[in-house]
Amino acid sequence: QETPAERFQRQHMDSDGNPNNNPNYCNQMMRRRRMTEGRCKPVNTFVHEPLVDVRAICIQPNIRCRNGQNNCHKSRSSMRVTDCRLKNGSRYPNCAYHTSPAKRQITVACDGNRVPVHFDA
Ligand code: DGP
């Protein structure tokens, strides 16, 4: 059974990935990482930084998550990410995504073992 930490890695970690010049990055990755089974996950972010650097976000001060819990943490530095957003009119099972590379600070929720379990923003 997949743990929350494993699930975070499956859904959000692509350390060696580089979406530049690949408009199909999200179409391929959302399917490959099993986020287009049963429904099209509407919004998902992939992080292109080493896992140790993403784990280190968990030692930043606690802040409030969008769901009201206080186990979120914001990265000190900007990180390379790719935003995947379902295209308007895209209907399951044909999940078609916009691919948008960006560089910004990210916010994740961490569990009691200080590992990321949810991508908040
Ligand atoms: P929307 O409210 O439809 O504009 O969605 C954007 C929000 O989604 C924004 O607050 C950031 C958040 N978001 C970005 N990437 C992810 C992700 O991978 N998972 C989740 N749960 N939220 C994300």
Ligand code: DGP
């Ligand atoms: P995602 O938000 O896309 O990273 O989804 C990962 C899972 O995390 C999903 O099942 C919802 C759950 N989740 C949402 N908000 C929180 C939170 O604040 N803390 C924890 N531990 N899990 C959360």
